[in-house]
Structure formats: structure tokens, C-alpha cells
Amino acid sequence: MSYRFPDDSIALHTDAYELSMMQTYWQKGMAQRRSVFELYFRNMPFGNGYAVFAGLQRVVSYIQQLKFSDSDIDYLKQTGQFDADFLEYLRDFKFTGSINSTVEGDLVFNNEPILQVDAPLIGAQLVETALLNIINYQTLIATKAARIKSVVGDDPLLEFGTRRAQEMDAAIWGTRAAYIGGFDATSNVRAGKLFGIPISGTHAHALVQTYMNDYDAFKAYAETHKDCVFLVDTFDTLKSGVPNAIRVAKEMGDKINFQGVRIDSGDIAYISKRVREMLDEAGFKDAKVYASNDLDEKTIMNLKMQKAKIDVWGVGTKLITAFDQPALGAVYKLVSFEDEHGQMIDSIKISSNVTKVSTPGKKQVWRITDQSDGKTEGDYVTLWDEKPQDKESLYMFNPDYTYINKTLHNFAARPILQPIFTNGKLVYDLPELDEIKLFSKRHLDMLWDEYKRDLNPQVYPVDLSQECFDNKMKIIKQVRDYVNQLKF
Numbered sequence: 506m507s508y509r510f511p512d513d514s515i516a517l518h519t520d521a522y523e524l525s526m527m528q529t530y531w532q533k534g535m536a537q538r539r540s541v542f543e544l545y546f547r548n549m550p551f552g553n554g555y556a557v558f559a560g561l562q563r564v565v566s567y568i569q570q571l572k573f574s575d576s577d578i579d580y581l582k583q584t585g586q587f588d589a590d591f592l593e594y595l596r597d598f599k600f601t602g603s604i605n606s607t608v609e610g611d612l613v614f615n616n617e618p619i620l621q622v623d624a625p626l627i628g629a630q631l632v633e634t635a636l637l638n639i640i641n642y643q644t645l646i647a648t649k650a651a652r653i654k655s656v657v658g659d660d661p662l663l664e665f666g667t668r669r670a671q672e673m674d675a676a677i678w679g680t681r682a683a684y685i686g687g688f689d690a691t692s693n694v695r696a697g698k699l700f701g702i703p704i705s706g707t708h709a710h711a712l713v714q715t716y717m718n719d720y721d722a723f724k725a726y727a728e729t730h731k732d733c734v735f736l737v738d739t740f741d742t743l744k745s746g747v748p749n750a751i752r753v754a755k756e757m758g759d760k761i762n763f764q765g766v767r768i769d770s771g772d773i774a775y776i777s778k779r780v781r782e783m784l785d786e787a788g789f790k791d792a793k794v795y796a797s798n799d800l801d802e803k804t805i806m807n808l809k810m811q812k813a814k815i816d817v818w819g820v821g822t823k824l825i826t827a828f829d830q831p832a833l834g835a836v837y838k839l840v841s842f843e844d845e846h847g848q849m850i851d852s853i854k855i856s857s858n859v860t861k862v863s864t865p866g867k868k869q870v871w872r873i874t875d876q877s878d879g880k881t882e883g884d885y886v887t888l889w890d891e892k893p894q895d896k897e898s899l900y901m902f903n904p905d906y907t908y909i910n911k912t913l914h915n916f917a918a919r920p921i922l923q924p925i926f927t928n929g930k931l932v933y934d935l936p937e938l939d940e941i942k943l944f945s946k947r948h949l950d951m952l953w954d955e956y957k958r959d960l961n962p963q964v965y966p967v968d969l970s971q972e973c974f975d976n977k978m979k980i981i982k983q984v985r986d987y988v989n990q991l992k993f
């Protein structure tokens with residue numbers, strides 16, 4: 506069976522159950538009823554104090570391309586699971602709803618909507634899987650990247666993960682997410698072409714192995730390149746790699762730009778200190794020491810504590826696979842739905858686990874800052890039409906522990922969910938990637954350090970407005986009353 510179709514589309518990039526539900530909605534005359542779904546995650550990834558939102562660009566292109574092709578319809582027909590009339594309807598399907606989303610690079614927190622679909626039920630259901638797929642991964646990687654960035658400080662940070670990524674798409678979009686989260690460049694050339702991310706790299710052990718010795722390999726590389734970083738650990742870093750790199754750099758003089766050497770094994774702290782001494786003694790004080798080898802934020806922090814003399818960090822596997830937490834766990838839940846009389850009814854998913862009870866109603870998230878110092882005070886989740894920015898003072902309380910509360914006076918409230926699609930039309934200008942990266946950094950700077958530390962950060966407040974809280978309690982009670990009167 507071929508996996509290539511000339512008219513392949515992304516419309517079938519969905520779980521079969523979405524299409525099954527769509528057929529039910531369509532046949533029962535519910536397809537066009539208005540529904541609001543919200544996407545959120547329950548726990549902060551990596552135990553981090555914040556997450557960095559990424560994935561919107563791909564969401565936009567997914568929605569814009571969302572059309573069933575002839576071979577999609579033929580395939581669905583072949584499965585025997587769908588009615589012919591429904592499939593004919595799908596042939597002309599278009600997403601006609603609205604999407605409000607966090608913009609890329611902005612900070613997001615657990616238990617608040619980070620993207621919202623307000624659309625005819627049939628379309629809102631179809632897009633669930635792809636939206637989760639895109640945002641779960643990209644937000645996870647952008648967050649991991651931000652954690653790594655937080656320990657390297659201003660040192661250049663290179664993304665080397667493509668070869669270890671979970672397949673090609675993950676490498677490309679993971680690289681972009683890493684750039685948003687704070688990486689400076691990537692080894693992935695296609696990501697450079699597609700997104701304008703600076704590309705950067707050194708050379709592999711294969712080059713040295715083909716010449717069978719460091720000197721000939723470095724010399725050959727130097728004769729064929731201006732910018733040179735030599736990988737010095739193929740045979741013996743201190744006895745052969747570094748001395749030969751220095752020898753070639755001296756011989757080539759101004760003909761090359763000797764940028765430094767890369768270490769990829771051994772005790773990076775010890776070796777880097779010796780390498781630094783050797784480069785300095787030889788007069789190459791500006792040459793940089795690059796390090797790679799299964800690095801992540803913990804190892805880098807540890808190497809910094811050991812005063813390793815590393816100037817440039819290359820990080821692959823542990824970033825691109827989100828090694829210590831491979832899933833963000835974001836979910837997509839119905840929060841409001843139009844009844845048969847055209848009335849919007851807020852809906853809830855009850856759980857015995859209190860943190861899993863969804864918050865009903867179409868909502869907005871407001872980032873509250875103190876105007877006196879510009880610092881972020883917390884997020885305030887309201888029902889969609891509330892206007893907290895018009896209030897004189899804002900009473901914020903923890904929805905699980907209501908005795909934890911504060912009243913703010915001199916505050917600003919910024920709406921996090923921005924209109925991206927309105928009635929199927931794109932209304933948002935996607936920013937340049939560098940703008941996104943800068944935006945992210947600016948907003949991270951506004952966060953107190955207590956939320957940014959790597960280990961056991963303070964829990965950032967995500968509070969519900971009184972109206973939103975009361976609405977949730979009312980609906981929990983309605984559901985309880987309904988269940989209690991059932992008799993079987």
C-alpha cells in the first residue's frame with residue numbers, strides 16, 4: 506500500500522473518534538450548533554514555574570489548509586464506517602469558526618485556557634487532535650529550551666537535536682520552538698531556510714576518522730572553510746586534538762577564522778579548563794570552547810558550578826525529545842454549548858480528583874501586572890465578557906484555597922487570548938520569529954525570579970474571578986442535583 510497520494514491532505518490527521526462523533530452531530534442536526542472548547546494543561550512541565558507557548562504558526566497553517574481531498578473521501582468510504590451523505594458533506598467542509606489563542610512566546614500556566622475554539626460543533630470537534638498534537642509538542646520544547654537558556658545565561662546556545670528527534674517534523678518544529686524559548690541557532694539547515702533561524706555547526710568525528718589523524722583533518726577543513734571550529738576529542742583531546750588544532754590555526758593564520766574547538770566526551774569540566782589554558786598559552790584567547798554530549802539544564806548548571814571553561818553549548822537529544830518529561834498533557838474540553846433554543850449552556854467535566862474538574866464557560870485569561878514595578882502578579886481567569894481592566898481594584902483569590910487572596914489597586918490587565926480566526930477568516934498577522942523570541946524574553950523578564958528558578962519554583966497564581974468561580978460552583982451543584990435524582 507502506498508503512503509503517497511498526489512492529493513494527500515492534513516484533514517485526516519485526526520483521531521477516528523472525532524469523525525465518528527462528527528457523523529453523529531451531522532445526522533442528528535447538531536453539526537452547526539455553536540460550541541466552545543478550551544485547550545489547557547493541568548501540570549507545569551518539568552516542574553517549571555512557567556511554560557512558553559509555541560505552535561500557533563502551525564495551527565494557523567493547519568486551519569487554512571483544512572480541506573478533505575478526493576483520496577481522503579475515497580479512503581473514508583473504503584473503511585465502511587461512514588455514510589455516503591456525510592462523506593459528501595465532508596467534501597465541501599471548511600472551518601468557519603473562531604479561534605482565540607495565546608500568541609507564541611507568551612508565558613502560559615496550568616489550568617488556564619491557552620487556546621479556545623468557538624465554532625460550529627462539527628468543526629470544533631474535528632480540529633481537536635491536530636491542535637493538541639501541535640501545541641502539546643511545541644509548547645513542551647519551547648519550555649524545555651527556556652529552562653536550558655536560563656542556566657546558560659548569555660552564552661551562545663546551539664540546537665543539535667535533529668538526528669535524535671522523534672522523526673522529521675519534530676526536528677523542524679522542535680527547532681523553531683527551541684529558538685522561541687531562547688536558543689540562538691540550529692544545526693538543521695532546513696529550519697534555517699524555512700524560518701530564518703541562524704544555522705551553525707562544527708564537524709563530526711567522521712571527518713577526523715577519514716583522515717585517520719587530527720592534523721590532516723583539521724588542515725583539510727581549514728583549507729576548505731573560512732570559519733573553523735575543530736572537534737578535538739576523536740583520539741585524545743589534550744594530547745592530540747587541541748595541539749593539532751593550535752598547530753593548524755597557527756599555520757593558516759589569517760587565512761582562516763579560528764573560532765575554537767569542540768569537546769564531545771570525557772570530563773567536560775576538567776578538560777575544558779585544560780583546553781582553555783592551552784588555547785590561551787598559544788595566543789588564541791578569543792578562540793571559544795564548545796561543548797556537547799547529552800547536555801541539559803542540570804548538567805550545564807553542574808558544569809558551571811565546577812567552573813568549566815565552556816563558551817558555547819550544543820544541546821540535542823535532551824532538548825528535542827523533552828527527555829525528562831515527554832508529554833505536556835494538554836487537553837481540549839467543551840466548556841459551553843448551544844442548546845436547541847439557541848441558548849449557550851456552560852458545561853463541565855466532573856472528576857473525583859478536584860484538580861481535574863474543568864472550569865465551565867467561555868473564558869478569558871488576564872495577565873495582571875503591578876503598574877508600579879511592571880512585574881507580573883498572577884493570572885486572572887474571567888468569563889469572556891468581564892472587563893477587569895475597568896475595575897478600581899481587583900480582588901484575586903486562589904480557587905482551591907480561597908483564604909489565599911489579595912487586592913490590587915494600581916494594576917494593568919492584559920488579555921492573553923487574542924483573536925486569530927474570526928468566523929473562519931484569519932484576523933491575526935503572524936509576527937516574525939525574531940519578534941516572537943524577543944516578546945518571550947520581555948515577558949519572562951517581567952516574571953519574579955521566584956517563579957523562574959529551576960528547582961521548586963513558587964507556584965504562580967492562576968485565580969478565577971468571583972463570577973467565574975460562582976458559575977463553576979453553580980454548575981457543579983446542578984450536575985450533582987441531576988445525578989442525585991437519577992433512579993435506576
Ligand SMILES: Nc1ncnc2c1ncn2[C@@H]1O[C@H](COP(=O)(O)OP(=O)(O)OP(=O)(O)O)[C@@H](O)[C@H]1O
Pocket residue numbers: 769770771772773774775797798799800804807808811
Ligand atoms: N564534569 C562533569 N560533570 C558532570 N557531568 C559531566 C561532566 N563531564 C561530562 N559530563 C556528562 O556526563 C555524561 C558522560 O557521558 P558518557 O558516560 O557517555 O561519557 P563520554 O565521555 O561521553 O563517553 P563516550 O566517549 O562514550 O562518548 C554526559 O552526559 C556528559 O555531558
Ligand SMILES: O=P(O)(O)OC[C@H]1O[C@H](OP(=O)(O)OP(=O)(O)O)[C@H](O)[C@@H]1O
Pocket residue numbers: 665666668669708709710711769797798799800819820821822823
Ligand atoms: O549529545 P546531544 O545533546 O544529543 O548533541 C548532539 C550529539 O550529536 C553528535 O554526536 P554523534 O555521535 O551523533 O555524531 P558525531 O560523530 O558528530 O559525534 C554530537 O557530537 C553530539 O554529541
Ligand SMILES: O=C(O)c1cccnc1
Pocket residue numbers: 665666692705706707708709767797819821
Ligand atoms: O555541528 C555540530 O557540531 C553538530 C551538529 C549536529 C549534531 N551534533 C553536532
